Structures are given as C-alpha cells and as structure tokens.
Amino acid sequence: MNETFDFSEFSKQSSKGIIVNYFIILYKVLKSSWVLIPILLTKDTSEFNFTKILLTVLAILIYILIRAILIYLNFKFKIKENAFILKQGILNKSNISVPFEKIQHVNFKQNFIQQLINVTQVEIETAGAKTVEISIKALSREKAVALKKALFAKKKEIVTIEKAKPIKETLHKISVKELLKISISENHFKSLALLFAFIFSGYMQVKDFLETLELDEKLDALLEGNASSVLGDLFLILVLFVLSFIISVIISFVTTFIRHFNLNATLEDNSLEISQGLITKQSNIIKKQKVQSIEVLTNPIQQKLGIYNVFFKQAVSGKINHKKIIKVVGCSKDQINVFKNLLFLNTNFDNEEKHKPDSYYKSQLFFRSFLFLVLLNGVFAIFSTSLFFINIFLVPLLILLVLLKYKKSYYFLNKNMLVIGSGQIGTKTTYFEHFKLQRITMKHTFFQKRKGVVNLVLQTASGKITLPCIRTKEALEMYNFMLYKSEISTEKWM
C-alpha cells in the first residue's frame, strides 16, 4: 500500500498537535510558576477562597487550550523551490524559509505524550551564523518519514512512501543485557568524585541539622565508641564512599537505559541512521559532511569486554549543544571500522609514525597537580587539619594519573586525517579530517617557548581539539600542512 504526500501546498500538523501543544504550554506554565507554589503554601490558608482558586486554575487551563488551538491553526509548512517554508505565530507572524543545503539534519522525536497519541515530532536543524531550529510537534509517522525524504531528495514536492520494507542494513543493535553490561562497566570514578564532593559538602550542613534533631549525640556516641575521632572520620568517609558508589552505579544504570534503550544503528543509502531512547525516542540521521570529528571512548574494563562508545560530533550553531553530539554505546571494533570507513576518506594509518608530545607535557601536568594539591591543602587547613591524611592517598593517585595521561597522549597523521589519543583512566581517540579545519592556533607560554614546544589548537565547527606540548618544528609542519589541506579542499565541510 502506498501513500502519497503533497508538500507543495501548505499543510498543517496532525490535529493531535493540539494535545501536544496543550501539554507543552502547560509544562512551560508550571515550570515558570512553580516558585510561586511555596509562597502560596506558606500564606495563611484561611485567606483562601476555594472557588476563586478553582476558577483561576480553570481560566488558566482554558487560556492554554485556546492558545494551543491557535498555535495549531497558525502553524503551516510547505516545500517550494528546494526550500522548506514555515509560517507560524498567532500575533507575531513569522515566515521562515530554509534552503535544503542549509539543513543539517532532520530528527524524529517522541516524548511520552507523543508516544501515547502516536505522533512524531520532526526537528529540522540548521547550522550557520544564524540559529534556525524548526520543530514540528505532531505528524503521523508516515508523513514524518515522507517529509524527511522530501527534505533530502532534491526538487521533489510530492513524495510517495512505499509501505513495503525499506532496504536497510542494521549495523548495530543493542539488547537489554548489553545495556546492563555497558552501564556497569562505565567509569564511575568521575560521578563518584562529584557525588562525594556533593555529599561531603552536604554533610557539613546535615551536621547542623542533626544537631537540632539531637541525633548527633547518638552518632557521636557511636563514633566515640570507635575510639579516636580520626577513626570516626575514616569510618564515615568509608560509609559515604560505598554509599556514593552504589548511587553512582544506579544513576548510570538509569541514564543509560533512558538514553540508549533499544539503540539501533542502520545504514540506508550510505547515510547512517541512529534511533534510541526509552521515554523520548530519538532518531538521528548522520550525514557524512556534517560530521566534524568522531570520538571513541572506552575504559580498561570496557576494553576487556570489547565495548567502545562512539560520539559523532556535528557542526553546531551558537553554543555547544549536546543534542548534536550523538552518542552510540556498546560498539565493537568492527563496527567502529564500518563507521570510520563510511565517514572518512582515508583511515589507513599503518605506515604512519606515532608521535608523542614532548616530555615537557609531563612536567606541566606535574606542576598543575602540585598546584592543585597546595590549594586543596589550603582548604583543608581552614576546615580541619585531620584532613591532611587524605594526601597519603591523593599524592600517589595524582602521580599515577599524570603518568597515565602522558602515556595515553599521542597522535598519528596521514594525508587526510589526524588521530589523537588522550585520556587518563579511560581512553579517548579522536578522528579528524584535515579539510574540516576552521581555524588553527599555535600557543605557547614563556616556559614552553624556552623548551621549544607549543600547544596546537584546532578549531572545528563542533569545538576545539587541542594537541598539547608538541615540538615547535613538528607543530609548524602540521600547521602549514593542515591549512594547506583546508584551503585546497573543494568539498563541503558542513
């Protein structure tokens, strides 16, 4: 069965869009007015008149409904002469026209309500100096797919969607069991450190609170029973440590499930489509030219299990928007090779020499860690001198981290690409094509100049990539070479 959609005339969203609009406005109203609730609650309740409140709430709800309907009625879009045209606005009418070549990617999304009433949200993202983001809140699945096709096809205003199965090659699919494996093997140290700091600062406040509850005495008795207060602190820190570890594992469990549930990467006509998500289903198309760099992340445990996480970094407009960094978890090495071959021209680094940063980088890192230690001990001195014992663990840890960081940083260069390794406990590998370079900077401090090293900073449309402490001669060669590659390239870079 085939269905035909004509986009040459203005069309509205699915009428279910009213419901979606309604909840969006309701959510916005609640979000902006929740501060008022505690104010209202602390007021004397005898002043309240229930019918008045009820009427006010009712009036607000009706206002929202009318607004939702008006938004729906005034939202029209069509395709004309290779551009997507959108009219919207109740009083402030706006007429947006986006040429096809400016469209970065088209995403499908379904939040909870949209899943319930079975409509799809289509987001059209563009990059460039001006930020234009178009979001069509409610379309039927078929219409959404047709629209996406129409936006990527050229000069087609009428699109036929075949309901027969499309030719799609599944690259990567993830089961619940694998998701579990991924979330357990994630690096919990980072979230742990954050949580620990959070709980520790919270503990200071909780302490005051406990005093008022007179629970403090019981706790003190318990701790004093364990002899000296240093031991008590140690005990408490251990408990906090274990507790926060458990919490961070749970948090990573939940977030991984919400984000990556039912992850599915498919290949269709040389374009990569990735869909994932539990509450909000999200599907993104990754176009070769939009991808500025990819990052492959793993950690020792995941490496043993053969799990690699891939970040596709695409061009962003304005501030870094994390939505445009698409994360695919739990890939195998082979799958990463497929991604690389799909996105990049030349991924052959077999004959290339591995470059390391100058050993000055190590000294720099040691110096920074030392500064950090001094600062931290200063803070300890203010709070309690008994905290100094943390240094016993901290100093070897910092030394280890510096050595690991130096060991893991390297880069490879071939005629088309740059591969940069970095990381401390985890390992991050960044792949970048020379011609996507937007700006290159060499930067050195007085000390670096004396040692003959510079930091090389590569700016892309999706952020910065820094190569720390490279010998000046090498850096200069790269500077000239990458600029040259970027300047002679005639390919589209975003």
Place this chain on the structure above:
Amino acid sequence: MFENTQITSQLPDVSKLDFKAIDKKYLIVLVLNFLIFGAVISIGLFFLIEERLKEFPEYAFYFYTLVAIILMLTLVLRIFGFYKRKYAVREHDISYKKGVLVQYVTTIPFARIQHVELEEKPFSRFFKLASIKIFTAGESGGDLKVHGLPKKQAKKIKEFITHYINE
C-alpha cells in the same frame, strides 16, 4: 604513494610570513580604554570599600598600593601586548599574532569564514581606525578579531574576504 615531507617543504610557511604591525595610533586608543577602565575600577572600589577600610586604617595603605600595582601591571602588559599584535593576509587566509605572557599565532582560511564585520568604536573612529571581526561556523571560539587597523585597510580586507566567500 603519498610522501608527507616532500609536500611539507613546498608548502607556504606561516613562520616565514611577513607580519604587519597594527596602526600606531591604536596604542593611544588602548591607553584611553585603560584609563576609563582604571577610573571605573578605582571609583567603584573606593565607594565599596572605603567605609569598611576605616575600621582597619593600618591596612588601607597596603590595599591601595596593591590595587595600584595591579593596575600598573595591566597597563604595562597592554602596552607590551600592543607591540605583539600583528597580522598578515595571504591569498587564501588571514593570520594574527598576539600575546605577551601567552603568545598566539592563529590562522583562518577564507573558505571557512561565515561572515565578516567592520567595527568602529568611538575612540577608534576618532583616529580613523577600525576593527575587523571574522566569524566562522559553530562554536563562538572560532572567531577572530583584529583591532586597530586603518579604516581604509580594514575595508579593503573586508571586501577581499567577502568577495572570496561569495565566489
């Protein structure tokens, strides 16, 4: 087979670029800007802290000397920094150098520029100077500003780049 070294030796070399200093008059603009900045800071500090300092008159002298030293250092750095600001325009890119404590050399290929702006602030306008602002796509970190160009020169560069982009 590709050989990196061969190409590298023939490539245009940034280190051999003939960098041009920015206009001398911009130093006056920098000093004027600094004077305003210094005045605002001093007046602000005076009103904010004078009352509190009365309680510790013995520290007041040290405090004000410290502020004065910091301000002097900033001025000295700015003046030195002025002599480090240099630019170069090639056929396909624009380069800029700056920095005293941390030195930078940066280059943007014209082909990656989204748009160019000419900016004239009041002081600069008085001396017939202008700044060129270059924007690339994506994160704002990719932008480049070259201050203190003679207005004619700045216009010429802007037109050159605009022409290049629209080609």
